[in-house]
Each structure stands twice: as C-alpha cells, then as structure tokens.
Amino acid sequence: MIVYSMLIYGLINSAILALMALGFNLAFGISGVANFAYGAIYIVGGFITWTLISTLNIPYAISAISAIIIMGVFGALIYKFIIKRIRGLVMSEVIATFGISIVLLELLRYVGLIGFKYSLPVFIEGSVEILGAFVDIQRLLIIGLMVLIIIALYLFTHYTKTGLAFRGIAQEEHTSLSLGINPDRIASLSMGIGSALGTFAAIVILPLGTITVDSGYDVLISALSVCIVGGLGSTFGVIIASFIIGYAQTITAMYLAPHWTMLVSLLAILIILAVKPSGLLGHQKELEERV
C-alpha cells in the first residue's frame, strides 16, 4: 500500500512542480528573460487574493481572477518599463528581476506578512480513498488543473495568431520581425502571461499551505531547477523534469529522510549541467553550445 501512496503523492508533487515552473518557462522561452521576480509574483499574487477575500470580502472566484489579471498586467509592465531597456544584457536582466523580487518580498515582510493566518481556502473540502491512500480533493484538483493548463498552452501556441507569434519569436526573433511581429509586444505579453500563470499556480497550490515570504524564494528555486533540468524554454522538457524531480523528492522523503528532499533539485541541476547543460529537451541551446 505504501508503494501506491508513493505513486499518488509523487504524481501530486510532480504536478505542483510543473504548475510552478510553467509560467517561468513560458516567459523565458519567448522573451529570453529569466524572470527572477517569478517567486515574488507567485507570493504577491497569493497575498492579493487573500486580501481581496479576507479584508474586502470579495468572492473567491472573483478575487482569484482579479489577482491573476493584476499580476499579469504587472508582469507585462515589468517588461515594458524595466526589462525592455536592458534586454539582451543577461546579467542586467538577472540583477533587475532579482532586485524586483527582493523589493516585493521584503516589502511584504516589512508590512507584516508573518504567520500562518495568511492562507487561502481550498476549492473543495474533503478527501477520497485511492488504492488505500487518502488524498485530499485539492491535491487531485492540482493534477487536473495542471493537465488543463498544458492543453490550454498547447492550443494557444498552435492555434491562435498571438500564440503562433509567440513561437515565431521563440524560434527566430529577427525573421519574425520581418514578418511584422513586434518582439517587444510579444515579449511583454509573454512576461504578462507567465506572471498570470505564476499567480494561477499560487491560487491552486497555496490552499495546501500558507502564504509566507520565504516560500517566494523556494518557488523561484523550484521553478528554476525544473526549467534547467527540462531545458529552458521547452514546455515538454519542463513536464518531464517535474516528474523526475517530483518523484525523486517523494522517494527520498519516503525511503531516506524528508530533510534530504531540498537537495534533490540542486543535485539534479548539478548532474544535468555536467552531463547535458542544455537540459533534457533544450535542443536549440544544445546547437549553440556545440558552436
């Protein structure tokens, strides 16, 4: 029975990692900007939702949608007013986005985002028994929502004009420019959608725990490690890496000790950088490495 439990909870853990990483990966894949403010956006998105629900008594669904829109616009504005001016200067991009992250998170700490009371309600209460293991419904919802998001992203990038422009920019920015695609507009949009996805992940995942400032840094590390292992910019790579790291963490917690789980993603980064620096499915980068 413990094996079934491990399989189920490993799947949930993998889905959580995938949800956390998809927004980061999308923004990087399109705009080429590693958004180090991603973890902060995740937490701020959760905090905005909490504020709307708890202090303004706005219904959960409206609060969640509002937070997703607000953070989506915020992500786009980060690109428009900060990243656009330094685009292409990788170090400057990292410093700028990490700076934004520190400002946001430490500001939340300063205003007193401390304590367990900052917690979002679960969508549906209760738990169900699957193969002898009890699993709460919120965790099952996370798996379903992850699948939905992946399908939605696939349809968006393959069957909509904007989505095709996303792929065009990701494949060859200069050629896309000659076809009338504005790279800055698309990059700004990708940062916005990436931030909105991060907020969506927060709204789905945070009901399992509490909104804490420090978890903003943890989310960034998780997203970064999944993307590095999967191959930065590759959605399919992100999904595979989520499953590898997710199951590795669950098995480690089960058969070694939970405090080793924090090393799993770091070890995965080390191994992938040593064996295949472009990540599991980072084909384009692999070509660049060879050159």
Next chain:
Amino acid sequence: MKRIVLCLFFATLLVLTAYSASAQQYITLGVPTSLKLIEGYEGHKAAQLAVEEINARGGVKVGAEKRLLKIEALDIRDGEPGVPTSEALLGIEKLILDKKIYATVVGNFRSEALLAAMDIFSKYKVINIGTIAMTPKFQEKVLSDKEKYKYSFRSCLDSRYLAGYMQNMMKHVSSQFGYKKVFIATQDVLWATATGSMMEKWFKDNGWTVAGFDKYPVGASDFSAGLMKAKSAGAEVILPIFDMPTSGILVKQWKSMKIPALMAGFISPLMGTKAWKTFGEDIDGLMNVVFEIGYFPIKAYPPSVKFSEAYMKRWKEDIQSGHGAAPAYDAVYVLVNAIEKAGSLDSDKVVKAIEETDMVGVVGRVKFDNGHQLIFGDDPKTAAVGAVFQWQKGTMAVVWPNSIASAKIAKPSWMK
C-alpha cells in the same frame, strides 16, 4: 518688545523644566526583542498592559514617592534569520544608554544572544527578566558567577521543563490508551531536533517503540511521506515539534489522510484561537504543549481568565502564542513588587527582592530557583505551570495537568 522676548524665554524655560521634571518621574522599562515575531509582538503588548494597569493605580511606590512606568521597545530582530548576535547586542546597549532604561523584560529570542547579553546587563547593572530564549545554559551562567550575573532572571520555561512536559503528556496518553509506539516528526532546526532526540531517548528508556524520526526542512509544505511511513509502521502517536508557519499543514494532511494515530506534541502556529479560524475542523484532535499557561482562559485558574480578558479588552485580539506573553506580563509585576519591597531603585537591593519573590502570577505561582529560573511544576498553586490542551470542537480543552484539566483526551473520529 524686549519684555515680550524675555517673557517667552522664561515661559519656554518653565515648560522645559516642567517637562524634564515629569520625565524624571518615569521608570523606563526596555523591551528589546524581535517585535515582528509573534512572541515578541505579544510579549511587548502584555508588558505594556501591565505597565498601564500599574500606572492606573498610581504607579510604583519607591520609598515614600510614587513613580510611573513607561516602556521603550526596540526591534533587535535577533529571532530573524541572518541577523548577527552582535547587532542584537548593540541594540540592547543602545536602549540602555540612549533611553536610560532601568530594567528590561521580554528580551532575546536566540539563546546565544541571551547568554551574550547577560554580560551587558551586568556591566550596566540593568535587571533583565527574559521571557523567550530557553537554554538551560542561562542558569549555568548565572550560577557560574552569581555576583556578576545576578541581574539576569527568566520568567518563562526552559527547554528541560519543556521536555518534562512532553514526557508527562506521553505518560498521560499511555495511561489512557495504553499506546507505546510513536513516530517523531520535527522541524530541521537545532532546538526542535535536539528536543526530538531527547524525547527519542526517553521513549526508548521507557519501553516505547520509536517507529521513525523524520526531520523536515524549514518551509516544508508536504508531510505526506512521513505520515505514510507512520501509518505503515503502525505508529499510535505522532509527536510533532515545529514552529514554522507551514507546520499547520502537517495536521491538515494527518486529517485528510486519516492517519490512525494521535497527534500530540508542539506545533506553534496552532496555539491560539486564530488557528481554529484558519484551519477549522482540520486541527480538531491535535494535542499541543503550552509552554506557560495564562494566555488563554482556564476556568480552574482564575488569574489566567482575568489576564486573557484584560489583554483582549486592551488590544482587541487574543494572544496566539503559547510562549512569552503571560511571562512578560508577570515579569513587570515581579519587578514592581520587588522595587516596592526594596523601597528603592538600587539594582542590588531590587535583585535581592526578586530572588525572594513569591507571588501569584498568571502563569501560576512565581518563585525563582537559585539560578534565577522560574520554577515550573504541575499545580499553579505551588509553581508556574505549562499544560497540554487538545483542540476539541473549536475549544482549547486542557487535558493535562490534572490540577487544571477540564477534559479527557479524545481520539480523532477516524480512529474510533
């Protein structure tokens, strides 16, 4: 014109003199602590409440005159990660020198900061009654040079008393249900793992089987692996030791996974009424060790009812931490009673009076041992008391010690 200027000059002089005279009337108490952390935040408010009560009755009688009290708080942040001890010490020294404080209450979070601060208190002959840091090294240091470190006292429990309370809780569980198999889950920080290890040894020495011992990194939000292990190993009791905000999730998962074991230990975020508002029935059945009683109303001990109601009335919120606030309130009264008994503000005389303290506090009877540590026991009539409560349908029902217990331990619904 000249006359007007002269009048203004003398008027200003008079105001300044009057202000300075009134300022001298105050005895200033310092609260150097981590004000943004819950124990520091509430400790400060509890001390402020005591000061206001004392001022409302006319102040402290020092010999023939009555003096008012006031509090100067400073956020020394020593409980926050990454803040060096030296910074906390500088804060304490600054408070002593700039604000001319007479004594401090609440004080350090981190034990190493407390031990280092004891030298500062000795240097300036400032009395400190600490209510948060818990190392037993405190008493050892006091006893190592009693004359030098006599200005330091502690009115909260130390880690040895905490371990004792946990052991008593397990004896109580065992006597009621006959359980002898435990799974330990702690936060991966020194105090929690040390307490867990101490308990592991105690379990083994007392005929219990330890089915597992998991340590979780700070910020962990998935405890399913440990809970599955506990279930498959047939653990009858899970002993959690945590103070991180995400540790409430452990109890939520315990319920959603229907783990057939009692959850009995210490989970700091689930100590107060807000925990029920946040987690609701998810935490029903959890047993938590209270470090010091007084912060929530216990009918069998009226001073706790009086204090928690007064706190609620003054600050419009309940106390949420089971550690620090009630001792901070008592600490101010200990100090004031000692000053009145000594009839003087001479620190050496007041220290002697504190050593002889024997009063009814909100944590129980307040008496200090030779190492200036508050004495704890299991009856508030004879000593300060910690307790074990269980969340039972939204109420914090005390299940141990028997002197103040109002309920028996109830198994969670899925265990029946």
